[in-house]
Amino acid sequence: MPKQSDNKTFAYNAAVEAGSRTSVGFFIESIEEDEGVVTYLFESKLKGYVGWRWSVSIYQGDTDAEPTVSEVLMVPGPDSLVAPDWVPWSERLADYKALQAELEAQAALDAEEVEDGEDSEDSEDSEDTEDSEDSEDAGDYQEIQEVDDPDSDESSSIAVEGAEDLAVANMKEAVEPEADAGKTRKRPRFLRRRNRGASKQQGE
Numbered sequence: 001m002p003k004q005s006d007n008k009t010f011a012y013n014a015a016v017e018a019g020s021r022t023s024v025g026f027f028i029e030s031i032e033e034d035e036g037v038v039t040y041l042f043e044s045k046l047k048g049y050v051g052w053r054w055s056v057s058i059y060q061g062d063t064d065a066e067p068t069v070s071e072v073l074m075v076p077g078p079d080s081l082v083a084p085d086w087v088p089w090s091e092r093l094a095d096y097k098a099l100q101a102e103l104e105a106q107a108a109l110d111a112e113e114v115e116d117g118e119d120s121e122d123s124e125d126s127e128d129t130e131d132s133e134d135s136e137d138a139g140d141y142q143e144i145q146e147v148d149d150p151d152s153d154e155s156s157s158i159a160v161e162g163a164e165d166l167a168v169a170n171m172k173e174a175v176e177p178e179a180d181a182g183k184t185r186k187r188p189r190f191l192r193r194r195n196r197g198a199s200k201q202q203g204e
Helices: 004-018 089-148 153-185 189-203
Strands: 024-034 037-044 052-059 068-076
Touching: 004 024, 004 037, 004 052, 004 068, 024 052, 037 068
Parallel strands: none
Antiparallel strands: 024 037, 037 052, 052 068
Protein backbone atom coordinates (compact mmCIF):
# COMPACT_ATOMS: atom_id res chain seq x y z
CA MET A 1 0.00 0.00 0.00
CA PRO A 2 1.60 3.33 -1.05
CA LYS A 3 1.91 6.20 1.31
CA GLN A 4 -1.21 8.30 1.83
CA SER A 5 0.74 11.53 1.39
CA ASP A 6 1.87 10.50 -2.08
CA ASN A 7 -1.65 9.51 -3.11
CA LYS A 8 -3.08 12.78 -1.69
CA THR A 9 -0.63 14.81 -3.79
CA PHE A 10 -1.49 12.67 -6.79
CA ALA A 11 -5.23 13.34 -6.24
CA TYR A 12 -4.60 17.06 -5.76
CA ASN A 13 -2.76 17.29 -9.07
CA ALA A 14 -5.62 15.42 -10.76
CA ALA A 15 -8.15 17.97 -9.42
CA VAL A 16 -5.97 20.86 -10.60
CA GLU A 17 -5.81 19.30 -14.08
CA ALA A 18 -9.63 18.98 -14.14
CA GLY A 19 -10.21 22.52 -12.95
CA SER A 20 -7.47 25.04 -12.22
CA ARG A 21 -5.03 25.75 -9.42
CA THR A 22 -7.12 28.70 -8.23
CA SER A 23 -10.29 26.57 -8.06
CA VAL A 24 -8.87 23.85 -5.79
CA GLY A 25 -8.50 24.63 -2.12
CA PHE A 26 -7.22 22.86 0.96
CA PHE A 27 -7.46 19.14 1.63
CA ILE A 28 -10.53 18.18 3.70
CA GLU A 29 -10.57 14.39 4.24
CA SER A 30 -10.07 10.98 2.65
CA ILE A 31 -12.65 8.18 2.50
CA GLU A 32 -11.88 4.50 1.84
CA GLU A 33 -14.53 3.39 -0.61
CA ASP A 34 -13.46 -0.19 -1.36
CA GLU A 35 -10.38 -2.36 -1.45
CA GLY A 36 -7.72 -0.33 -3.18
CA VAL A 37 -10.06 2.67 -3.75
CA VAL A 38 -9.70 5.89 -1.74
CA THR A 39 -11.54 9.17 -2.37
CA TYR A 40 -9.84 12.48 -1.54
CA LEU A 41 -11.88 15.61 -0.97
CA PHE A 42 -10.56 19.13 -1.53
CA GLU A 43 -12.17 22.53 -0.98
CA SER A 44 -13.74 24.16 -4.04
CA LYS A 45 -13.05 27.82 -4.75
CA LEU A 46 -15.14 28.14 -7.89
CA LYS A 47 -17.63 31.04 -7.97
CA GLY A 48 -21.19 29.84 -7.51
CA TYR A 49 -20.06 26.63 -5.78
CA VAL A 50 -19.67 27.78 -2.21
CA GLY A 51 -19.50 24.77 0.12
CA TRP A 52 -18.85 22.32 -2.68
CA ARG A 53 -15.87 19.93 -2.83
CA TRP A 54 -13.55 18.39 -5.37
CA SER A 55 -13.81 14.63 -5.15
CA VAL A 56 -10.92 12.58 -6.59
CA SER A 57 -11.08 8.76 -6.41
CA ILE A 58 -7.75 6.93 -6.70
CA TYR A 59 -7.36 3.21 -7.36
CA GLN A 60 -4.25 1.24 -6.51
CA GLY A 61 -4.52 -2.54 -6.61
CA ASP A 62 -1.05 -3.64 -5.53
CA THR A 63 1.48 -2.02 -3.30
CA ASP A 64 3.98 -1.80 -6.12
CA ALA A 65 1.48 -0.65 -8.77
CA GLU A 66 1.12 2.94 -9.80
CA PRO A 67 -2.09 4.71 -8.63
CA THR A 68 -4.68 5.61 -11.22
CA VAL A 69 -7.46 8.19 -11.26
CA SER A 70 -10.91 6.63 -11.29
CA GLU A 71 -12.96 9.84 -11.38
CA VAL A 72 -12.77 13.55 -10.66
CA LEU A 73 -15.94 15.49 -9.93
CA MET A 74 -17.47 18.12 -7.68
CA VAL A 75 -19.88 17.06 -4.93
CA PRO A 76 -21.96 19.22 -2.60
CA GLY A 77 -20.94 19.60 1.00
CA PRO A 78 -23.19 19.75 4.06
CA ASP A 79 -23.50 23.57 3.86
CA SER A 80 -23.70 23.94 0.09
CA LEU A 81 -26.67 25.25 -1.89
CA VAL A 82 -28.23 22.49 -3.98
CA ALA A 83 -31.25 22.15 -6.22
CA PRO A 84 -34.34 20.38 -4.85
CA ASP A 85 -34.87 16.72 -5.63
CA TRP A 86 -36.43 16.04 -8.99
CA VAL A 87 -40.08 15.03 -8.85
CA PRO A 88 -41.81 13.36 -11.86
CA TRP A 89 -44.41 15.45 -13.69
CA SER A 90 -47.21 12.98 -12.94
CA GLU A 91 -46.66 13.32 -9.18
CA ARG A 92 -46.45 17.13 -9.38
CA LEU A 93 -49.68 17.25 -11.42
CA ALA A 94 -51.48 14.99 -8.92
CA ASP A 95 -50.33 17.23 -6.04
CA TYR A 96 -51.51 20.33 -7.93
CA LYS A 97 -54.98 18.84 -8.56
CA ALA A 98 -55.32 17.79 -4.94
CA LEU A 99 -54.38 21.29 -3.79
CA GLN A 100 -56.90 22.91 -6.16
CA ALA A 101 -59.69 20.60 -4.94
CA GLU A 102 -58.85 21.45 -1.32
CA LEU A 103 -58.90 25.18 -2.07
CA GLU A 104 -62.27 24.92 -3.84
CA ALA A 105 -63.76 22.98 -0.92
CA GLN A 106 -62.48 25.56 1.55
CA ALA A 107 -63.90 28.40 -0.56
CA ALA A 108 -67.31 26.68 -0.63
CA LEU A 109 -67.26 26.27 3.15
CA ASP A 110 -66.36 29.95 3.60
CA ALA A 111 -69.20 31.00 1.30
CA GLU A 112 -71.69 28.88 3.27
CA GLU A 113 -70.51 30.39 6.55
CA VAL A 114 -70.92 33.91 5.14
CA GLU A 115 -74.46 33.14 3.92
CA ASP A 116 -75.42 31.62 7.28
CA GLY A 117 -74.07 34.69 9.06
CA GLU A 118 -76.06 37.04 6.81
CA ASP A 119 -79.26 35.01 7.34
CA SER A 120 -78.81 35.09 11.11
CA GLU A 121 -78.19 38.85 11.04
CA ASP A 122 -81.33 39.40 8.93
CA SER A 123 -83.44 37.32 11.31
CA GLU A 124 -82.06 39.19 14.31
CA ASP A 125 -82.78 42.54 12.65
CA SER A 126 -86.36 41.50 11.83
CA GLU A 127 -86.92 40.31 15.39
CA ASP A 128 -85.54 43.56 16.75
CA THR A 129 -87.80 45.64 14.49
CA GLU A 130 -90.86 43.56 15.47
CA ASP A 131 -90.05 43.93 19.15
CA SER A 132 -89.58 47.68 18.80
CA GLU A 133 -92.87 48.03 16.90
CA ASP A 134 -94.70 45.98 19.53
CA SER A 135 -93.23 48.09 22.32
CA GLU A 136 -94.21 51.31 20.50
CA ASP A 137 -97.77 50.04 19.97
CA ALA A 138 -98.01 49.04 23.62
CA GLY A 139 -96.78 52.47 24.66
CA ASP A 140 -99.32 54.22 22.43
CA TYR A 141 -102.12 52.00 23.76
CA GLN A 142 -101.07 52.77 27.32
CA GLU A 143 -101.11 56.52 26.61
CA ILE A 144 -104.59 56.22 25.11
CA GLN A 145 -105.79 54.31 28.15
CA GLU A 146 -104.33 56.92 30.45
CA VAL A 147 -106.12 59.71 28.58
CA ASP A 148 -109.44 57.89 28.27
CA ASP A 149 -109.45 56.39 31.76
CA PRO A 150 -112.44 57.98 33.56
CA ASP A 151 -110.94 57.12 36.96
CA SER A 152 -107.72 59.07 36.38
CA ASP A 153 -107.29 62.51 37.97
CA GLU A 154 -106.68 64.23 34.64
CA SER A 155 -109.88 62.91 33.06
CA SER A 156 -111.92 63.86 36.17
CA SER A 157 -110.47 67.37 36.19
CA ILE A 158 -111.23 67.71 32.49
CA ALA A 159 -114.81 66.53 33.10
CA VAL A 160 -115.30 69.01 36.00
CA GLU A 161 -113.94 71.89 33.95
CA GLY A 162 -116.23 70.94 31.07
CA ALA A 163 -119.26 70.84 33.38
CA GLU A 164 -118.43 74.27 34.84
CA ASP A 165 -118.06 75.76 31.36
CA LEU A 166 -121.36 74.24 30.32
CA ALA A 167 -123.15 75.66 33.41
CA VAL A 168 -121.75 79.15 32.78
CA ALA A 169 -122.85 78.98 29.15
CA ASN A 170 -126.36 77.94 30.18
CA MET A 171 -126.55 80.80 32.70
CA LYS A 172 -125.55 83.31 30.05
CA GLU A 173 -128.14 81.96 27.66
CA ALA A 174 -130.83 82.23 30.39
CA VAL A 175 -129.92 85.82 31.35
CA GLU A 176 -129.80 87.15 27.83
CA PRO A 177 -133.44 86.26 26.98
CA GLU A 178 -134.62 87.86 30.23
CA ALA A 179 -132.74 91.04 29.41
CA ASP A 180 -134.22 91.00 25.96
CA ALA A 181 -137.68 90.49 27.45
CA GLY A 182 -137.20 93.49 29.81
CA LYS A 183 -136.16 95.60 26.95
CA THR A 184 -139.24 94.68 24.96
CA ARG A 185 -141.56 95.58 27.93
CA LYS A 186 -140.44 99.20 27.92
CA ARG A 187 -142.93 101.46 25.99
CA PRO A 188 -141.89 104.15 23.59
CA ARG A 189 -141.83 107.75 24.80
CA PHE A 190 -144.85 108.96 22.79
CA LEU A 191 -146.99 106.25 24.31
CA ARG A 192 -145.83 107.31 27.73
CA ARG A 193 -146.86 110.93 27.01
CA ARG A 194 -150.29 109.92 25.76
CA ASN A 195 -150.89 107.84 28.86
CA ARG A 196 -149.88 110.77 31.05
CA GLY A 197 -152.37 113.11 29.27
CA ALA A 198 -155.20 110.65 29.65
CA SER A 199 -154.56 110.30 33.33
CA LYS A 200 -154.62 114.09 33.78
CA GLN A 201 -158.02 114.42 32.00
CA GLN A 202 -159.47 111.73 34.12
CA GLY A 203 -158.30 113.56 37.25
CA GLU A 204 -159.93 116.82 36.26
